[in-house]
Amino acid sequence: MMNALRAALALITLLVLQTTLIAELPIFGVRADLVLLVAIAGGIIHGRDRGAVIGFIVGFGYDLLVSQTPLGLYALTYCLVGYAVGTVQQTVLRSSWWIPVALAFGASAGGVTLFALLGTVLGQDGMVNDRLGRIALIVGVVNALLILPALRLVRATVPPERHAARLSL
Amino acid sequence: MALSRRSGRSRFTLILLVLTSITVLTLDFRGSSAVQGLRDGAATVFSPLRGAADKVFHPVGNVWSGIWHYGDVKKENDELRAELDQLRAQAASNADAAKQLQELQQLAQLDSLTQYQQVTARVASGPIGNFENTVQLDKGTNAGIQVGMPVLTGTGLVGRVVQVTSGNAVVKLISDVDAATGVRFTTSGTKGVAHGTGAGNPLMSDSDVPVGTNVPIGDPVLTSGLVGSVYPPDVVVGTVSKVAPAGDQINLSVTIEPAADLTRLSYVRVLIWLPSNP
Numbered sequence: 001m002m003n004a005l006r007a008a009l010a011l012i013t014l015l016v017l018q019t020t021l022i023a024e025l026p027i028f029g030v031r032a033d034l035v036l037l038v039a040i041a042g043g044i045i046h047g048r049d050r051g052a053v054i055g056f057i058v059g060f061g062y063d064l065l066v067s068q069t070p071l072g073l074y075a076l077t078y079c080l081v082g083y084a085v086g087t088v089q090q091t092v093l094r095s096s097w098w099i100p101v102a103l104a105f106g107a108s109a110g111g112v113t114l115f116a117l118l119g120t121v122l123g124q125d126g127m128v129n130d131r132l133g134r135i136a137l138i139v140g141v142v143n144a145l146l147i148l149p150a151l152r153l154v155r156a157t158v159p160p161e162r163h164a165a166r167l168s169l
Numbered sequence: 170m171a172l173s174r175r176s177g178r179s180r181f182t183l184i185l186l187v188l189t190s191i192t193v194l195t196l197d198f199r200g201s202s203a204v205q206g207l208r209d210g211a212a213t214v215f216s217p218l219r220g221a222a223d224k225v226f227h228p229v230g231n232v233w234s235g236i237w238h239y240g241d242v243k244k245e246n247d248e249l250r251a252e253l254d255q256l257r258a259q260a261a262s263n264a265d266a267a268k269q270l271q272e273l274q275q276l277a278q279l280d281s282l283t284q285y286q287q288v289t290a291r292v293a294s295g296p297i298g299n300f301e302n303t304v305q306l307d308k309g310t311n312a313g314i315q316v317g318m319p320v321l322t323g324t325g326l327v328g329r330v331v332q333v334t335s336g337n338a339v340v341k342l343i344s345d346v347d348a349a350t351g352v353r354f355t356t357s358g359t360k361g362v363a364h365g366t367g368a369g370n371p372l373m374s375d376s377d378v379p380v381g382t383n384v385p386i387g388d389p390v391l392t393s394g395l396v397g398s399v400y401p402p403d404v405v406v407g408t409v410s411k412v413a414p415a416g417d418q419i420n421l422s423v424t425i426e427p428a429a430d431l432t433r434l435s436y437v438r439v440l441i442w443l444p445s446n447p
Contacts, residue, residue: 004177014214020222023294026237029369029432049179060193063213067332067339068301071204072193077347079186095348105354112299119300122194125369126346127300135299 001037003158009063010157015061030138033108035062037143039078040085040107041154044100044147046161048086053107053156055082073115077118081111097148104147109140202436209398213334220336223293234433264359285401286441288312292434294335302345302368304434312439314338317399319440325405325428326350326392327437338439342431343406344368350424351393352406357383360393363406363425369432372407373416376423382421384412390425399444 005007025031035058042058043051059078063071092099113136116127126137143150197204235242254285290306299305308314310333320340321329328348343350348365352374361377378384388409394402411424 012215012218016218017224019215019297020219020294021226021229023297024226025233026295031296033299042220047179049182052179052186058191060296061389063193064208066297066301067208068345070194071197071208075193076187078184081189083183111385111400112437116300124300129367131299131367132394139299164363168386 008159009155011058011061014058015065018062018106019065023132027138027142028134029109030135032142032146033112034146035074036081036108036111036139037104037146037150038105038154039082039111040143040145041150042158043082043085044089044103045151045155046086046158047090048083050158051082051086052079053082054154069119069124073119073122077111077115080114081107084110100147100151101144105140105144107145109136110138112139118153121159126164177279185396209332209334212332212337212339216309216334216337219305223307227293231259235281238433285439286316287311288439288440288441289436290314290338291436295434296368302342302348302365303328303339304342304437306437306439307336307341308439309333309335309337311335313441315443316438317443319400319404319442320437321371321404321440322429322434322437324405324430326400327429327434329399329429330439340437341373343427344370344431347428350400350406351389351395351398353393353402354378354382354384354409355389355391356385359384361423363390363423371410372425372427373422374425376417376420378423380414380419384409384421384423386410387410397444401440 012035022032022034030122039051039055039057042054045051046054054080056075059075060072063069063074066074086104088103113132116132117126193204225243229384254295264315271415288308290308292304294305304327306314306320314330314333316330316333326343328340328342328345330338331341339351341348343363343366344367346365347365350363350365350372351360352363353360354402357378359378361374363372363374367371386409390406390409392400392402392404392406394400399403405428407425408429409423410426413422414420415422
């Protein structure tokens with residue numbers, strides 16, 4: 001019960017931060033994506049199963065607050081990212097600080113691109129354009145820089161299951 | 170064996186989540202009222218939280234913007250000072266002309282923007298995500314704002330309200346790729362439709378102005394205000410910045426630079442005006 005309450009409060013805080021503070025701090029016109037960062041951190045800590053669930057939940061919450069993209073697009077993209085990150089993480093045998101950093105960069109850039117491609121398939125004009133590369137690069141770099149503190153926060157908010165905790169970083 | 174069972178469960182979870190997402194997407198595309206209600210409900214619940222957070226973070230954003238755009242802001246400030254001196258000199262003669270115009274409009278029973286009530290609102294936040302081309306205002310239905318109302322600055326058209334709660338409104342900008350604005354080129358009087366081409370980009374009109382039409386660079390572009398138009402007539406949209414033959418060789422491709430700086434909005438006015446049904 002306490003865990004669920006803590007997770008709900010963390011989700012609300014995440015969404016408020018993303019839609020206010022992050023919206024105010026564009027870097028070369030691009031906004032960081034903390035929601036995607038949490039989906040990636042969820043995949044790294046909890047593996048593909050729970051990573052997909054965390055990605056879906058935070059993505060759906062983000063979907064509810066944006067008005068221009070179809071409802072469910074962020075949920076679909078971020079659950080796929082959480083699953084993919086969890087799958088890659090489970091194949092990594094040794095732990096090192098740079099592995100989650102590299103994973104965060106690649107998954108963020110890939111997640112942004114996947115979102116734009118899925119949006120285009122669903123008839124959203126103008127998502128795949130000359131800005132896409134810049135968005136993917138900047139979101140990737142920012143998320144790579146933030147992944148280590150994000151892992152601590154996600155681990156504290158949604159603790160890993162016992163057997164998984166022994167395997168995680 | 171256990172690994173294979175766990176792998177099967179993972180795939181089942183993923184398939185379930187993907188199917189749920191696709192179901193929600195389908196409902197949204199079908200215009201389900203439940204989906205829209207869900208979004209409106211979330212906007213209403215988050216509105217006070219975001220309002221409070223905006224008050225805290227807006228100054229942070231101003232400092233951030235000042236750091237990134239210091240050179241631009243300083244240059245713009247110098248240009249604006251020079252422009253202000255010129256405009257002060259013009260103001261006196263313009264006031265007299267405006268009075269005469271108002272009298273003529275009243276005599277001819279023509280519409281004028283000054284006749285509409287307006288609500289001044291602060292832009293509480295810019296686009297939320299990287300694929301959004303909207304801004305959020307700090308006023309909503311409590312101030313009389315409704316979906317469909319035009320939004321402008323002192324310099325020109327900004328967009329129209331697409332979502333509203335009691336204390337906030339979301340405005341889709343005219344630069345959005347889905348936005349279409351009925352326009353009139355003042356020199357020729359030709360009417361057409363200008364489409365957005367994305368955040369920070371100019372508008373384009375490439376299928377309504379026949380080759381040979383006199384559309385000079387710098388020509389002011391106003392809203393056409395045709396019956397059924399989503400904007401009232403004679404709102405400044407921008408100026409013509411480029412003219413070239415369109416792909417069909419029959420029309421001109423006209424690039425329009427918006428008069429309002431859509432990338433750095435701080436305060437806007439919402440016209441208490443709704444489009445009439447065609």
